[in-house]
Amino acid sequence: MRKTISFQTSIQLGAAILALALLSQIMAGCGDSPNKAVTVEKPNGRAMYVSYCEICHGEHGDGPMADMLKVPPPDLTLISYRREDGKFPEAQIHAIIDGREKIAGHGQGDMPIWGVTFHQSEGIDDEAVLNERIDMLVKYLESIQRKPEE
Numbered sequence: 001m002r003k004t005i006s007f008q009t010s011i012q013l014g015a016a017i018l019a020l021a022l023l024s025q026i027m028a029g030c031g032d033s034p035n036k037a038v039t040v041e042k043p044n045g046r047a048m049y050v051s052y053c054e055i056c057h058g059e060h061g062d063g064p065m066a067d068m069l070k071v072p073p074p075d076l077t078l079i080s081y082r083r084e085d086g087k088f089p090e091a092q093i094h095a096i097i098d099g100r101e102k103i104a105g106h107g108q109g110d111m112p113i114w115g116v117t118f119h120q121s122e123g124i125d126d127e128a129v130l131n132e133r134i135d136m137l138v139k140y141l142e143s144i145q146r147k148p149e150e
């Protein structure tokens, strides 16, 4: 029962964030954004992160919505560091972002199920396109990994 509710909430939350994301992309278009690739038509990893993820994860787990969440959103620049082997777990991160497959050891939190959200709100029906979008995010996250205090 609780699971169903939190699943629904995740989707609604995801949809709300997508709406916000679209708004911020429109506003970014009016401002002095240095990155011309920030458009809805031509997605890239960084632009997607700014649009969909920063509201919770921020730069270092400190997005504007972070305080409202039961489970704090992790600092996504420290994924590799938090693992003992220091390697970036590409496939696992892909699966976590997609969220449709349950991952052992990964809590429910309020992390939206992007596999569902991208599919519903952006009308991405093609599984390959959906995976490509998630891959862009994964590659972006991999590129921002760091060691703390350095």
Ligand code: HEC
Binding pocket: 013, 017, 048, 049, 052, 053, 054, 055, 056, 057, 065, 069, 071, 072, 073, 074, 076, 079, 082, 093, 096, 097, 106, 107, 108, 109, 110, 111, 112, 114, 137
């Ligand atoms: C509504 C807030 C919210 C948004 C928006 C959000 N996340 Fe999350 N995310 C979370 C929370 C909370 C967790 C921790 C979940 C848990 O452990 O149960 C999390 C966990 C993660 C993790 C797992 C990190 C780890 O080290 O295990 C990844 C990867 C991640 N998010 C990526 C993303 C990406 C990419 C986006 C944008 C497409 C995104 N998140 C958007 C809240 C959010």
